[in-house]
Amino acid sequence: MRDAACPLRGRTAVVTGAARGIGAAMAVRLDRRGVNVALLGREGSRLAAVTSSLSGRALCWEVDVTDEDAMERVAGDVRDRLGPVSVVVANAGVAEGGPFARSDPATWRRVIEVNLIGSAITARAFLPDLLASHGYYLQIASLASIGAAPMMSAYCASKAGVESFAHSLRAELAHEGVGVGIAYVNWTDTDMIRDADQHPVLRELRAHMPKPARKVYPVETVAARAVRAVERRSAAVYAPAWLRATQFVRAAMPPVVTLLSKYELPRLERKNTFAATGLLGAGGRADTTGSERSRSGQPEG
Template sequence: MPVPDSPLRGRTAVVTGAARGLGAALARELAVRGAKVALLGREESTLARVGDALPGVAECWEADVTDDRRMARVGAEIRARLGPPSVVVANAGVAEGGPFAESDPAVWRQVVEVNLIGSAVTARTFLPDLFATRGHYLQIASLASIGAAPMMSAYCASKAGVESFAHALRAEVAHRHVGVGIAYINWTDTDMIRDMDRYAVLRELRGHMPAPARRVYPVADVAGRLVAAVERRRPSVYVPRWLRAAQPVRAALPAVVTMLSRRELPRLAAVERFEATGLLGPGGRAHGAGSRPADD
């Protein structure tokens, strides 16, 4: 149902990684609140289907968030057609799993480039608009930003990086009345998470977490919480709420994870060999298939 009194009504909102999963759900939540939504993603036909299903004004742009020149062109087109954005959600992200020593260096690098560099390119592209509108930038982070896990080194490194980036950016732009929020989310019911369960290494990783930590949350519920936080310009949002409790004890988490891994990983490896997964989910495969040459 439309939300008639939302402060986002009539504003322009940008969502990266909007072709599926959390990005598509965020685009819908923004649209029902009356925002004009710019959807960015790599899967052009899938992106168009998401845009066509949204109420109100929604337009789509195929874009690689790591490509500075393409993102600059997209930013100019959004500005001309929808107006300067008041909300930017840096959601685009990919993941891969498996032992670091056996990982494909190109795939490992791509996870960091999409998740971290892509977020920085997104922020750089739209910060002039956010300065003009006194807008809000939301960085999608993760439980992995707080506590790293084995077999997910690239993803954890990139999500720790985006958290640190967002904190630094918030301090830089606060005097210009731009809000910067960080979304800490746990397992969310997306194609990427469903794909993870096909691999023993990642299935076991989640299965050995405490019961609350391994629960998978509906994507629409997560998106609703995040957009509500954007409306209130909150500096942080935790889904589920108990994730906030991990912040005060985060210094102790590496030792706990190491202790559990020392005990569990040899046992699990004796049952099934751990192998690299490659990029996960159809969204990850779209990034892999659409990779541009490094010198483009």
């Protein structure tokens, strides 16, 4: 059932990484609020399935967020077919784990390209619409934006980068009436995280975090908080809510993590040899084997 009282009803929202996980769950919730949803991602069949489950006006495009030309074409197509964009959710992301020295340079670079550069390309492509509509841009970040962890150097670097990018963009656009928010999320029950737990290096990493920090949260819970942030044009949203407290101790986190890692990593490596994981989850595999159609920016529905 669609929510007639939502302030976003009738407007158009773009969600990247919408084939699964947080992006798909946000698309569903936005649709229920009467929003016209443009779903962007690498997995055409998954995007089409999510789109077909929505009750309102929704279309999907199979596109690589790091392809500037394709994203420009998609932005124009979304505008023509669904109307001017009022909301952009930069959610597309990939991850890999393992020791930096043993990581594949191309895979490491790809995490930065998708998570950080892809977010910037997304913002650039849809910024004319957001300026015209005095809209709202939500950057999906992470606890990794606040406190870096060993064995996840590319992911942590990319998420710290998107946090800084969003802060800078907010300052630039405040006088233009465009809102910019950051969603800090923790471990969420997605294909990426389920795949991470299959690798000893990442399973052990999560197991040695404090109890609240290692809990995996339902994707619907995280998506619900993010959509409320969109409705309120929030500067920041935390899922779960306790993540807000980490902002007050973030300066102390690196030395604490370093001290624990100094003693724990050698012990853990005696049990399991740490190796690079490659891109994680079905979304990571789809990014690795993306089709030529994904670069063409053709609509899927």
